[in-house]
Amino acid sequence: MSGFVFGEKPIQVASGDGVHVYDESGTEYLDAGASYACAPVGHCHPAVVDAVESQASDLLFVQGSYPTETRTALYDRLADLAPGGVENVWLCNSGTEANEAALKFARHATGRETVVAAKRAFHGRTLGALAATWKQQYREGFAVPGNVEFVDYGDADALAEAVDEETAAVLLEPVQGEGGVNPAPEGYLQAARDACDDAGAALVFDEIQTGLGRTGSLWACEQAGVEPDALTVAKGLGSGLPVGATLVADWIAEDAGDHGSTFSGGPVPCAAALATLDVLEDEGLAANAADVGDYLRAGLSALDVRDVRGEGLMVGVEVKRGANRALRALALEHEILALPAGRTVVRLLPPLTVDERHADRVVAALDDVL
Known part of the structure; x- marks a missing residue:
């Protein structure tokens, strides 16, 4: 404890x-x-507790290569709730894993390596996500890999200039959390969408903190009317149990490369996630x-x-x-x-x-x- x-x-x-x-x-x-x-x-x-207890008494765990009822149900539910066409779902255990997967998928699908991220961004502490995290205290001493270019958050011109034919992905929080609770200025997320479209890059929204109703809609990007190519979610998805997800568009899913996790979509976290989504909607x-x-x-x-x-x-x-x-x-x-x-x-x-x-x-x- x-x-x-x-x-x-x-x-x-x-x-x-x-x-x-x-x-x-x-x-x-x-x-x-x-x-x-x-x-x-x-x-x-109570609904989450009941779902967890029921699932735990039925099946605690089975590896990700075996289909289970709860995992399949969560795949379908997240696909139904996804903004736009990011209906292909990969499940994981945390936000940083969700962002790692999004970066891997985008790099493989585009055949490119460079990522554009924002100053003051926080995307996680594993090496790939850490490379896109701005704060030096998190990065110092870990030989963080390169290929990430940082631009001022909210500066649409700087973002457009940074995104080019070598950019695999633009990774943004619709509202920066760790960096000071900074909402995206009006038009900024659309400018990111336009820049990615022009360059053939993937637009990835990190909704690990902003998603699941936190900002007043299920996904923060919905308020801006902007659809990403990939979206990541975790934190509240399982009401505290470790579960996250990477949602991607068809063009990324078709050439995402090889990826996996032993604990991807465990039955108990999936049951918690399904119950959490039910409560969010019902209440x-x-x-x-x-x-x-x-x-x-x-x-x-x-x-x-x-x-x-x-x-x-x-x-x-x-x-x-x-x-x-x-x-x-x-x-x-x-x-x-x-x-x-x-x-x-x-x-x-x-x-x-x-x-x-x-x-x-x-x-x-x-x-x-x-």
């Missing part, structure tokens, strides 16, 4: 409402970070994220802060005196768990089940802390 970062008492249990967790002394914390967006339907949602959580997100950002904008930005329930609050101090005070003085996004940004990624009462509590606490 991981220790609770702000104190000596580890988190022990989650509450029935899904938005709170408790330490061993019984102190209740509002989880406004959802463990880096890994609990979109709340902690221990209208994307719409709730849009509504409560607007309400939360409006309240935060009245505070003495440098900036409030984001989409839906993916919110960044840029503070004046550093994020870590604010995060510690939120946890110890107000029993609210939040996250950093760089040195000066408090990141809020609560379960999509939160309501205006929870938003009011977060705003009041930040007002007091700041």
Whole structure:
């Protein structure tokens, strides 16, 4: 069990409402970070718990080369939910694996090696994904492979200039998460689409943090009306169980090369993912994220802060005196768990089940802390 970062008492249990967790002394914390967006339907949602328990009692695991009912169902469900034509699904265990697969598939399908990524991007910590991750502290000492060109996020002209006949893929987050919660400027994702079309490169959207209703629609790219050639998803897909996916268009799937994983599409994570997707749809959580997100950002904008930005329930609050101090005070003085996004940004990624009462509590606490 991981220790609770702000104190000596580890988190022990989650509450029935899904938005709170408790330490061993019984102190209740509002989880406004959802463990880096890994609990979109709340902690221990009954439907997810039931699905996991049922599957675990039936079949815990079988290798990926044997078809199973749950894996096939998840393939079909993700294909049905995919934006545009990215209906070919490969399952994995994490976001970084999903991005690794997307980069491998794009390179093989195009016969090219260069990747264009954005400054301040975060795509994972394995070597391929790490190569497209901007922050030097993650890269230092690991002999990260080259063939990645970084451009300023949001600069459409710089992006267009960087993409050429040697570009295999453009890899972008529709809203940067780790880099400071930076939404794409209007027209930027379309400019990326145009640049890829002109050069014959693959446009890959990393929706590992933005997907599954977080920004107010199932996929953030839908709000911009832009269809990628590949899309990656993980984090909240299994409500905390390790499962991710790479969705690709036909032209990539037809020449994706050789790839695989022993644990790809394990029965229990697939059951959790199917139940999570059911809850997201049945409870209208994307719409709730849009509504409560607007309400939360409006309240935060009245505070003495440098900036409030984001989409839906993916919110960044840029503070004046550093994020870590604010995060510690939120946890110890107000029993609210939040996250950093760089040195000066408090990141809020609560379960999509939160309501205006929870938003009011977060705003009041930040007002007091700041």
